[in-house]
Amino acid sequence: MEFLMLFWVFFKIGLFTIGGGHAMIPLIMQEVVAQGWISEEILIDFIAISESTPGPFAVNIATYTGTVVGESLGGFGHGLLGALCATLGVVAPSVIIIILIVKLHSRFMKKPAVQEVFTGVRSSVTGLLLSVFLGLFLSVILSMSSVWESVGHFDYIGLIIFGVLMVVANVKIKGKTLHPIFIVLISAVMGVLMYGFIPGA
Amino acid sequence: MKPEIKEKLKIALHLFVLFFKIGLFSFGGGYAMFTMIEREVVDKHKYLTKSELMDVFAIAESTPGAVAVNVATFVGTKKAGIFGGIFATFGLMLPSIVIIMTLSYVINIFRDNLWVGYVFKGIRAGVLVLIAKAVISFFRNMRKDWFDFVLLIGAFLVAFLTDVSVIYIILVTIVLCIILMVVKNAYAKKKGKITAENTVESTQNDESATDENSIEDEVVAEENPAEDETATEDNVREIVIDQTAEKEGDK
Numbered sequence: 001m002e003f004l005m006l007f008w009v010f011f012k013i014g015l016f017t018i019g020g021g022h023a024m025i026p027l028i029m030q031e032v033v034a035q036g037w038i039s040e041e042i043l044i045d046f047i048a049i050s051e052s053t054p055g056p057f058a059v060n061i062a063t064y065t066g067t068v069v070g071e072s073l074g075g076f077g078h079g080l081l082g083a084l085c086a087t088l089g090v091v092a093p094s095v096i097i098i099i100l101i102v103k104l105h106s107r108f109m110k111k112p113a114v115q116e117v118f119t120g121v122r123s124s125v126t127g128l129l130l131s132v133f134l135g136l137f138l139s140v141i142l143s144m145s146s147v148w149e150s151v152g153h154f155d156y157i158g159l160i161i162f163g164v165l166m167v168v169a170n171v172k173i174k175g176k177t178l179h180p181i182f183i184v185l186i187s188a189v190m191g192v193l194m195y196g197f198i199p200g201a
Numbered sequence: 202m203k204p205e206i207k208e209k210l211k212i213a214l215h216l217f218v219l220f221f222k223i224g225l226f227s228f229g230g231g232y233a234m235f236t237m238i239e240r241e242v243v244d245k246h247k248y249l250t251k252s253e254l255m256d257v258f259a260i261a262e263s264t265p266g267a268v269a270v271n272v273a274t275f276v277g278t279k280k281a282g283i284f285g286g287i288f289a290t291f292g293l294m295l296p297s298i299v300i301i302m303t304l305s306y307v308i309n310i311f312r313d314n315l316w317v318g319y320v321f322k323g324i325r326a327g328v329l330v331l332i333a334k335a336v337i338s339f340f341r342n343m344r345k346d347w348f349d350f351v352l353l354i355g356a357f358l359v360a361f362l363t364d365v366s367v368i369y370i371i372l373v374t375i376v377l378c379i380i381l382m383v384v385k386n387a388y389a390k391k392k393g394k395i396t397a398e399n400t401v402e403s404t405q406n407d408e409s410a411t412d413e414n415s416i417e418d419e420v421v422a423e424e425n426p427a428e429d430e431t432a433t434e435d436n437v438r439e440i441v442i443d444q445t446a447e448k449e450g451d452k
Contacts (some may be wrong), residue, residue: 014266016368022335024267026360027367041325048324049304051331055224055297056234058267063301071305083302091290094266098288101260113382118263120378121371123349126339127356128367132331135361138420140325161326169330184327191323192316 003085006069010062019060024058026128028065029135031153037069044136048187056066062090097129115150137162157194161187213288218291220273228267234269248280269293344377348381389416 009031017024025047031038050060063083070082141162143153169183219241227234227397235258244246261271270290277289311317343349357368 012368016265018263018283018371018373022332025332027334030367044325044328045308047331048328049301049308051328052298053304055300055302056228056267056269056293059297060301063298064305066216067302067305069311070302077337080301083298085353087294087298091266091270094264094270095274095286095290097264097266098261098271099278099283100231100427101264102275102278102286110248113379114265116382117375117378119344120349120352120381121345121374122339124356124370125351126336127353127358128342128370129332129336129362130353131249131357131360133336136329136332140329148303149345154411158322158326161323161327165330166333169334180331183330184324187323187327187330188320189323189325191321193321195319195322196316 002069002073003081006082006085007089008125010065011092013062014058014090015093018118018125022057022129023122023125024061026125026132028061029132032065038065040139042068044140048184052184058090059087062086086126157198161190161194162176165192209281209285213277213285215246216248216273216277216281216289217284217292220277220289221295223273224269224293225296238272244275248276354375439440 012022013027013031016027020035024110029040029043032043038046045160046061046064047064049064065085066086067079067081068082070078070080070085073082141155141158143155165183165187169178171177209392218349221397222344223237223241225226226236239251239254242316243251243254257275261275264271270293273289281288286393291440306368306378351373356374359370360367
Protein backbone atom coordinates (compact mmCIF):
# COMPACT_ATOMS: atom_id res chain seq x y z
CA MET A 1 0.00 0.00 0.00
CA GLU A 2 2.74 2.39 1.01
CA PHE A 3 4.50 1.63 -2.28
CA LEU A 4 1.41 2.48 -4.29
CA MET A 5 1.13 5.73 -2.33
CA LEU A 6 4.76 6.53 -3.15
CA PHE A 7 4.09 6.00 -6.84
CA TRP A 8 0.88 8.04 -6.74
CA VAL A 9 2.26 10.98 -4.75
CA PHE A 10 5.30 11.27 -7.00
CA PHE A 11 3.13 10.83 -10.09
CA LYS A 12 1.16 13.89 -8.92
CA ILE A 13 4.39 15.76 -8.25
CA GLY A 14 5.68 14.91 -11.73
CA LEU A 15 2.41 15.89 -13.37
CA PHE A 16 2.00 19.27 -11.70
CA THR A 17 5.55 20.51 -12.08
CA ILE A 18 6.08 22.83 -15.01
CA GLY A 19 9.47 24.45 -15.43
CA GLY A 20 11.75 21.65 -14.25
CA GLY A 21 13.45 20.59 -11.02
CA HIS A 22 13.18 23.63 -8.78
CA ALA A 23 9.52 24.20 -9.63
CA MET A 24 9.01 20.88 -7.86
CA ILE A 25 10.15 22.09 -4.44
CA PRO A 26 6.85 23.65 -3.26
CA LEU A 27 4.85 20.54 -4.13
CA ILE A 28 7.42 18.12 -2.69
CA MET A 29 7.54 20.12 0.53
CA GLN A 30 3.79 19.92 0.87
CA GLU A 31 3.11 16.35 -0.24
CA VAL A 32 6.07 14.53 1.28
CA VAL A 33 6.04 16.34 4.61
CA ALA A 34 2.23 16.08 4.81
CA GLN A 35 2.41 12.31 4.34
CA GLY A 36 4.68 12.22 7.38
CA TRP A 37 7.33 10.42 5.36
CA ILE A 38 10.20 12.81 5.93
CA SER A 39 10.62 15.78 8.25
CA GLU A 40 11.09 19.22 6.76
CA GLU A 41 14.65 19.40 8.16
CA ILE A 42 15.78 16.21 6.47
CA LEU A 43 14.13 17.30 3.25
CA ILE A 44 16.15 20.52 3.31
CA ASP A 45 19.37 18.55 3.80
CA PHE A 46 18.31 16.49 0.89
CA ILE A 47 17.77 19.44 -1.41
CA ALA A 48 21.45 20.19 -0.81
CA ILE A 49 22.43 16.61 -1.58
CA SER A 50 20.35 16.58 -4.76
CA GLU A 51 22.08 19.71 -5.95
CA SER A 52 25.51 18.24 -5.29
CA THR A 53 25.05 14.83 -6.89
CA PRO A 54 24.84 14.13 -10.62
CA GLY A 55 21.53 13.57 -12.35
CA PRO A 56 18.21 15.40 -12.48
CA PHE A 57 17.07 16.96 -9.23
CA ALA A 58 13.58 15.44 -9.48
CA VAL A 59 14.87 11.90 -9.91
CA ASN A 60 17.33 12.32 -7.05
CA ILE A 61 14.76 13.56 -4.59
CA ALA A 62 12.22 10.89 -5.57
CA THR A 63 14.83 8.15 -5.18
CA TYR A 64 15.83 9.44 -1.77
CA THR A 65 12.27 9.71 -0.43
CA GLY A 66 11.45 6.26 -1.80
CA THR A 67 14.53 4.75 -0.19
CA VAL A 68 13.81 6.30 3.20
CA VAL A 69 10.12 5.33 3.20
CA GLY A 70 10.87 1.80 1.95
CA GLU A 71 13.66 1.40 4.52
CA SER A 72 11.26 2.24 7.33
CA LEU A 73 9.08 -0.72 6.28
CA GLY A 74 11.84 -3.27 6.00
CA GLY A 75 15.39 -3.87 4.82
CA PHE A 76 17.36 -3.09 1.69
CA GLY A 77 14.86 -4.77 -0.63
CA HIS A 78 12.05 -2.52 0.60
CA GLY A 79 14.31 0.50 0.20
CA LEU A 80 15.05 -0.42 -3.40
CA LEU A 81 11.39 -1.07 -4.19
CA GLY A 82 10.40 2.24 -2.60
CA ALA A 83 13.06 4.08 -4.61
CA LEU A 84 11.84 2.47 -7.84
CA CYS A 85 8.16 3.27 -7.12
CA ALA A 86 8.83 6.93 -6.33
CA THR A 87 11.23 7.43 -9.24
CA LEU A 88 9.00 5.72 -11.80
CA GLY A 89 6.11 7.77 -10.44
CA VAL A 90 7.90 11.07 -10.92
CA VAL A 91 9.01 10.34 -14.49
CA ALA A 92 5.86 8.53 -15.70
CA PRO A 93 3.80 11.68 -16.50
CA SER A 94 6.65 13.28 -18.46
CA VAL A 95 7.41 10.11 -20.38
CA ILE A 96 3.76 9.64 -21.34
CA ILE A 97 3.26 13.30 -22.29
CA ILE A 98 6.49 13.56 -24.30
CA ILE A 99 5.81 10.35 -26.21
CA LEU A 100 2.35 11.69 -27.08
CA ILE A 101 3.84 14.99 -28.22
CA VAL A 102 6.41 13.29 -30.45
CA LYS A 103 3.74 11.01 -31.91
CA LEU A 104 1.35 13.92 -32.50
CA HIS A 105 4.12 15.83 -34.27
CA SER A 106 4.31 18.56 -31.66
CA ARG A 107 1.19 20.27 -32.99
CA PHE A 108 -0.35 20.59 -29.55
CA MET A 109 2.59 22.45 -28.01
CA LYS A 110 2.58 24.99 -30.81
CA LYS A 111 -0.87 26.32 -30.01
CA PRO A 112 -0.80 29.82 -28.55
CA ALA A 113 -3.42 28.80 -25.98
CA VAL A 114 -1.16 26.07 -24.60
CA GLN A 115 1.83 28.37 -24.58
CA GLU A 116 -0.19 31.04 -22.80
CA VAL A 117 -1.22 28.64 -20.05
CA PHE A 118 2.33 27.40 -19.49
CA THR A 119 3.66 30.94 -19.32
CA GLY A 120 1.00 31.79 -16.73
CA VAL A 121 1.76 28.71 -14.66
CA ARG A 122 5.40 29.72 -14.53
CA SER A 123 4.40 33.07 -13.02
CA SER A 124 2.43 31.25 -10.33
CA VAL A 125 5.31 28.89 -9.65
CA THR A 126 7.56 31.91 -9.05
CA GLY A 127 5.15 32.94 -6.29
CA LEU A 128 5.06 29.40 -4.89
CA LEU A 129 8.84 29.21 -4.77
CA LEU A 130 8.96 32.56 -3.01
CA SER A 131 6.57 31.19 -0.42
CA VAL A 132 8.79 28.13 0.09
CA PHE A 133 11.80 30.36 0.49
CA LEU A 134 10.16 32.56 3.11
CA GLY A 135 8.73 29.54 4.94
CA LEU A 136 12.17 27.92 5.12
CA PHE A 137 13.78 31.20 6.12
CA LEU A 138 11.39 31.44 9.06
CA SER A 139 11.97 27.86 10.13
CA VAL A 140 15.74 27.68 9.63
CA ILE A 141 16.80 31.12 10.82
CA LEU A 142 14.03 31.98 13.31
CA SER A 143 12.91 28.45 14.32
CA MET A 144 9.31 29.37 13.52
CA SER A 145 7.00 26.72 12.12
CA SER A 146 4.49 29.22 10.75
CA VAL A 147 3.97 32.94 10.32
CA TRP A 148 1.54 33.05 13.21
CA GLU A 149 4.03 31.80 15.76
CA SER A 150 6.11 34.19 17.84
CA VAL A 151 9.84 34.32 17.14
CA GLY A 152 11.64 31.28 18.49
CA HIS A 153 15.38 30.84 18.82
CA PHE A 154 17.14 33.31 16.51
CA ASP A 155 19.99 31.56 14.71
CA TYR A 156 22.31 34.48 13.95
CA ILE A 157 25.05 32.17 12.66
CA GLY A 158 22.63 30.75 10.11
CA LEU A 159 21.80 34.29 9.05
CA ILE A 160 25.50 35.12 8.66
CA ILE A 161 26.11 32.01 6.53
CA PHE A 162 23.07 32.89 4.43
CA GLY A 163 24.19 36.51 3.99
CA VAL A 164 27.78 35.66 3.07
CA LEU A 165 26.79 32.95 0.60
CA MET A 166 24.11 35.11 -0.96
CA VAL A 167 26.90 37.53 -1.91
CA VAL A 168 29.31 34.78 -2.95
CA ALA A 169 26.63 33.02 -5.04
CA ASN A 170 25.93 36.11 -7.10
CA VAL A 171 29.53 37.09 -7.85
CA LYS A 172 30.29 36.45 -11.51
CA ILE A 173 33.69 35.21 -12.60
CA LYS A 174 34.12 35.24 -16.37
CA GLY A 175 30.36 35.66 -16.72
CA LYS A 176 29.59 32.55 -14.67
CA THR A 177 28.34 32.25 -11.12
CA LEU A 178 29.58 29.60 -8.72
CA HIS A 179 28.27 26.06 -9.20
CA PRO A 180 25.69 25.01 -6.54
CA ILE A 181 28.00 22.24 -5.35
CA PHE A 182 30.50 24.84 -4.11
CA ILE A 183 27.75 26.76 -2.29
CA VAL A 184 26.87 23.55 -0.46
CA LEU A 185 30.54 22.81 0.32
CA ILE A 186 31.23 26.33 1.61
CA SER A 187 28.09 26.27 3.75
CA ALA A 188 29.16 22.92 5.23
CA VAL A 189 32.62 24.21 6.13
CA MET A 190 31.17 27.43 7.58
CA GLY A 191 28.69 25.33 9.57
CA VAL A 192 31.43 23.25 11.19
CA LEU A 193 33.68 26.23 11.91
CA MET A 194 31.01 28.58 13.25
CA TYR A 195 28.66 26.24 15.14
CA GLY A 196 31.61 24.17 16.39
CA PHE A 197 33.99 26.89 17.52
CA ILE A 198 31.97 29.97 18.41
CA PRO A 199 31.08 29.73 22.09
CA GLY A 200 27.38 30.01 22.92
CA ALA A 201 26.29 29.16 19.37
CA MET B 202 13.89 -10.02 -36.71
CA LYS B 203 13.24 -7.35 -39.31
CA PRO B 204 16.33 -5.30 -40.11
CA GLU B 205 14.60 -1.97 -39.29
CA ILE B 206 13.55 -3.22 -35.85
CA LYS B 207 17.09 -4.44 -35.27
CA GLU B 208 18.41 -1.03 -36.25
CA LYS B 209 15.99 0.71 -33.87
CA LEU B 210 16.95 -1.61 -31.04
CA LYS B 211 20.59 -0.83 -31.67
CA ILE B 212 19.90 2.91 -31.47
CA ALA B 213 17.78 2.42 -28.33
CA LEU B 214 20.59 0.54 -26.59
CA HIS B 215 23.10 3.15 -27.65
CA LEU B 216 20.83 5.92 -26.33
CA PHE B 217 20.61 4.04 -23.03
CA VAL B 218 24.41 4.09 -22.70
CA LEU B 219 24.59 7.69 -23.88
CA PHE B 220 22.05 9.00 -21.38
CA PHE B 221 23.57 6.87 -18.63
CA LYS B 222 26.78 8.80 -19.23
CA ILE B 223 24.88 12.11 -19.25
CA GLY B 224 23.11 11.22 -16.00
CA LEU B 225 26.39 10.26 -14.39
CA PHE B 226 28.42 13.30 -15.31
CA SER B 227 26.04 16.24 -15.22
CA PHE B 228 25.24 18.10 -12.05
CA GLY B 229 22.28 20.34 -11.40
CA GLY B 230 19.83 18.95 -13.92
CA GLY B 231 17.90 20.81 -16.62
CA TYR B 232 19.86 23.54 -18.29
CA ALA B 233 23.07 22.53 -16.57
CA MET B 234 22.80 19.42 -18.73
CA PHE B 235 22.47 21.32 -21.99
CA THR B 236 26.21 21.48 -22.76
CA MET B 237 26.71 17.84 -21.93
CA ILE B 238 23.71 16.72 -24.02
CA GLU B 239 24.77 19.00 -26.87
CA ARG B 240 28.25 17.48 -26.95
CA GLU B 241 27.02 13.88 -26.93
CA VAL B 242 23.81 14.03 -28.94
CA VAL B 243 24.65 16.76 -31.48
CA ASP B 244 28.42 16.98 -31.89
CA LYS B 245 29.53 13.42 -31.35
CA HIS B 246 26.70 11.18 -32.52
CA LYS B 247 24.64 13.55 -34.69
CA TYR B 248 21.26 12.25 -33.51
CA LEU B 249 19.88 15.79 -33.69
CA THR B 250 21.00 19.13 -35.11
CA LYS B 251 21.72 22.00 -32.74
CA SER B 252 18.50 23.82 -33.61
CA GLU B 253 16.46 20.63 -33.17
CA LEU B 254 17.99 20.22 -29.73
CA MET B 255 17.03 23.77 -28.82
CA ASP B 256 13.47 23.04 -29.90
CA VAL B 257 13.47 19.93 -27.73
CA PHE B 258 14.59 21.98 -24.75
CA ALA B 259 11.86 24.54 -25.39
CA ILE B 260 9.24 21.78 -25.37
CA ALA B 261 10.82 19.97 -22.42
CA GLU B 262 10.77 23.16 -20.40
CA SER B 263 7.11 23.86 -20.98
CA THR B 264 5.78 20.35 -20.33
CA PRO B 265 5.34 18.84 -16.88
CA GLY B 266 8.23 17.05 -15.24
CA ALA B 267 12.00 17.28 -15.05
CA VAL B 268 13.58 18.95 -18.08
CA ALA B 269 16.35 16.35 -18.41
CA VAL B 270 13.88 13.46 -18.32
CA ASN B 271 11.74 15.15 -20.95
CA VAL B 272 14.76 15.68 -23.22
CA ALA B 273 15.84 12.03 -22.87
CA THR B 274 12.34 10.75 -23.65
CA PHE B 275 12.01 13.12 -26.60
CA VAL B 276 15.32 12.21 -28.23
CA GLY B 277 14.74 8.50 -27.63
CA THR B 278 11.19 8.47 -29.00
CA LYS B 279 12.14 10.52 -32.03
CA LYS B 280 15.08 8.32 -32.95
CA ALA B 281 13.90 4.84 -31.98
CA GLY B 282 10.19 4.91 -31.11
CA ILE B 283 8.53 4.47 -27.73
CA PHE B 284 11.05 1.90 -26.54
CA GLY B 285 13.85 4.24 -27.49
CA GLY B 286 12.25 6.89 -25.27
CA ILE B 287 11.93 4.50 -22.36
CA PHE B 288 15.48 3.18 -22.78
CA ALA B 289 16.97 6.67 -22.89
CA THR B 290 15.02 7.73 -19.79
CA PHE B 291 16.10 4.65 -17.84
CA GLY B 292 19.69 5.30 -18.83
CA LEU B 293 19.41 8.82 -17.46
CA MET B 294 17.81 7.69 -14.19
CA LEU B 295 20.03 4.73 -13.36
CA PRO B 296 23.15 6.60 -12.11
CA SER B 297 20.98 8.81 -9.87
CA ILE B 298 19.20 5.84 -8.34
CA VAL B 299 22.44 4.01 -7.54
CA ILE B 300 24.27 7.07 -6.19
CA ILE B 301 21.36 8.36 -4.12
CA MET B 302 20.55 4.99 -2.58
CA THR B 303 24.18 4.56 -1.54
CA LEU B 304 24.28 8.09 -0.11
CA SER B 305 21.06 7.67 1.85
CA TYR B 306 22.59 4.69 3.70
CA VAL B 307 25.85 6.48 4.38
CA ILE B 308 24.07 9.57 5.71
CA ASN B 309 21.91 7.54 8.07
CA ILE B 310 25.03 6.09 9.70
CA PHE B 311 26.57 9.50 10.37
CA ARG B 312 23.53 11.64 11.05
CA ASP B 313 23.72 11.44 14.85
CA ASN B 314 27.32 12.60 15.01
CA LEU B 315 27.57 16.09 16.58
CA TRP B 316 29.98 17.46 13.96
CA VAL B 317 27.94 16.05 11.10
CA GLY B 318 25.04 17.89 12.72
CA TYR B 319 26.99 21.16 12.41
CA VAL B 320 27.70 20.35 8.77
CA PHE B 321 24.00 19.98 8.06
CA LYS B 322 23.10 23.09 10.06
CA GLY B 323 25.46 25.04 7.83
CA ILE B 324 24.13 23.36 4.71
CA ARG B 325 20.56 24.30 5.61
CA ALA B 326 21.54 27.97 5.44
CA GLY B 327 23.28 27.19 2.14
CA VAL B 328 20.12 25.65 0.72
CA LEU B 329 18.26 28.88 1.48
CA VAL B 330 20.73 30.56 -0.88
CA LEU B 331 20.10 27.95 -3.58
CA ILE B 332 16.33 28.39 -3.31
CA ALA B 333 16.68 32.18 -3.32
CA LYS B 334 18.67 31.83 -6.53
CA ALA B 335 15.94 29.64 -8.02
CA VAL B 336 13.35 32.30 -7.15
CA ILE B 337 15.49 34.98 -8.81
CA SER B 338 16.04 32.94 -11.97
CA PHE B 339 12.33 32.08 -12.23
CA PHE B 340 11.54 35.76 -11.84
CA ARG B 341 14.04 36.77 -14.51
CA ASN B 342 12.62 34.31 -17.05
CA MET B 343 9.02 35.14 -16.25
CA ARG B 344 6.84 37.15 -18.61
CA LYS B 345 6.05 40.40 -16.85
CA ASP B 346 2.51 41.48 -17.76
CA TRP B 347 0.24 42.85 -15.05
CA PHE B 348 -1.56 39.51 -15.07
CA ASP B 349 1.67 37.64 -14.28
CA PHE B 350 2.21 39.79 -11.21
CA VAL B 351 -1.36 39.08 -10.11
CA LEU B 352 -0.64 35.35 -10.46
CA LEU B 353 2.70 35.62 -8.67
CA ILE B 354 1.37 37.58 -5.71
CA GLY B 355 -1.85 35.57 -5.54
CA ALA B 356 -0.04 32.22 -5.58
CA PHE B 357 2.44 33.49 -3.01
CA LEU B 358 -0.21 34.74 -0.58
CA VAL B 359 -2.37 31.61 -0.82
CA ALA B 360 0.60 29.26 -0.44
CA PHE B 361 2.21 31.26 2.37
CA LEU B 362 -0.85 32.01 4.48
CA THR B 363 -3.01 28.92 3.97
CA ASP B 364 -2.61 25.15 3.66
CA VAL B 365 -4.26 24.96 0.24
CA SER B 366 -2.59 22.32 -1.92
CA VAL B 367 -0.12 23.54 -4.53
CA ILE B 368 -1.98 21.39 -7.05
CA TYR B 369 -5.14 23.48 -6.63
CA ILE B 370 -3.16 26.69 -6.97
CA ILE B 371 -1.76 25.47 -10.29
CA LEU B 372 -5.18 24.29 -11.50
CA VAL B 373 -6.73 27.67 -10.61
CA THR B 374 -3.89 29.38 -12.47
CA ILE B 375 -4.67 27.33 -15.58
CA VAL B 376 -8.37 28.21 -15.37
CA LEU B 377 -7.59 31.92 -14.86
CA CYS B 378 -5.25 31.92 -17.87
CA ILE B 379 -7.95 30.40 -20.05
CA ILE B 380 -10.58 32.87 -18.80
CA LEU B 381 -8.24 35.78 -19.49
CA MET B 382 -7.60 34.52 -23.00
CA VAL B 383 -11.31 34.21 -23.71
CA VAL B 384 -11.98 37.70 -22.34
CA LYS B 385 -9.10 39.21 -24.31
CA ASN B 386 -10.33 37.48 -27.41
CA ALA B 387 -13.91 38.69 -26.98
CA TYR B 388 -12.65 42.21 -26.33
CA ALA B 389 -10.49 42.17 -29.45
CA LYS B 390 -13.38 40.92 -31.56
CA LYS B 391 -15.63 43.65 -30.24
CA LYS B 392 -13.10 46.19 -31.32
CA GLY B 393 -12.98 44.47 -34.69
CA LYS B 394 -9.25 44.18 -34.46
CA ILE B 395 -8.34 40.57 -35.06
CA THR B 396 -4.63 40.16 -34.57
CA ALA B 397 -2.65 37.00 -34.43
CA GLU B 398 -2.10 37.16 -30.69
CA ASN B 399 -5.71 37.71 -29.75
CA THR B 400 -7.35 34.93 -31.71
CA VAL B 401 -6.13 32.39 -29.24
CA GLU B 402 -9.57 31.07 -28.60
CA SER B 403 -10.14 30.02 -32.16
CA THR B 404 -7.08 27.78 -32.06
CA GLN B 405 -8.46 26.05 -29.01
CA ASN B 406 -11.08 24.33 -31.12
CA ASP B 407 -9.36 24.34 -34.46
CA GLU B 408 -10.78 20.97 -35.49
CA SER B 409 -14.24 22.50 -35.75
CA ALA B 410 -13.25 25.95 -36.83
CA THR B 411 -10.85 25.35 -39.66
CA ASP B 412 -11.93 28.42 -41.58
CA GLU B 413 -11.18 30.75 -38.76
CA ASN B 414 -7.89 29.04 -38.22
CA SER B 415 -6.70 29.43 -41.77
CA ILE B 416 -7.51 33.14 -41.56
CA GLU B 417 -5.44 33.33 -38.44
CA ASP B 418 -2.54 31.55 -40.11
CA GLU B 419 -2.61 34.11 -42.89
CA VAL B 420 -2.49 36.92 -40.40
CA VAL B 421 0.51 35.32 -38.72
CA ALA B 422 2.20 34.91 -42.08
CA GLU B 423 1.67 38.55 -42.96
CA GLU B 424 2.95 39.77 -39.68
CA ASN B 425 6.01 37.61 -39.52
CA PRO B 426 7.29 36.10 -42.76
CA ALA B 427 10.27 34.46 -41.05
CA GLU B 428 7.96 32.53 -38.78
CA ASP B 429 6.03 31.20 -41.76
CA GLU B 430 9.10 29.63 -43.33
CA THR B 431 9.97 27.69 -40.25
CA ALA B 432 6.37 26.65 -39.70
CA THR B 433 6.34 24.61 -42.87
CA GLU B 434 9.64 23.05 -41.92
CA ASP B 435 8.97 22.13 -38.35
CA ASN B 436 6.10 23.14 -36.12
CA VAL B 437 8.19 23.04 -33.01
CA ARG B 438 10.50 25.79 -34.10
CA GLU B 439 7.78 28.36 -33.61
CA ILE B 440 7.88 27.88 -29.90
CA VAL B 441 11.52 28.87 -29.79
CA ILE B 442 10.82 31.91 -31.88
CA ASP B 443 7.93 32.86 -29.63
CA GLN B 444 10.07 32.51 -26.58
CA THR B 445 13.00 34.48 -27.91
CA ALA B 446 10.58 37.21 -28.99
CA GLU B 447 9.17 37.19 -25.48
CA LYS B 448 12.59 37.48 -23.90
CA GLU B 449 13.55 40.29 -26.21
CA GLY B 450 10.36 42.03 -25.23
CA ASP B 451 11.36 41.76 -21.58
CA LYS B 452 14.65 43.50 -22.20
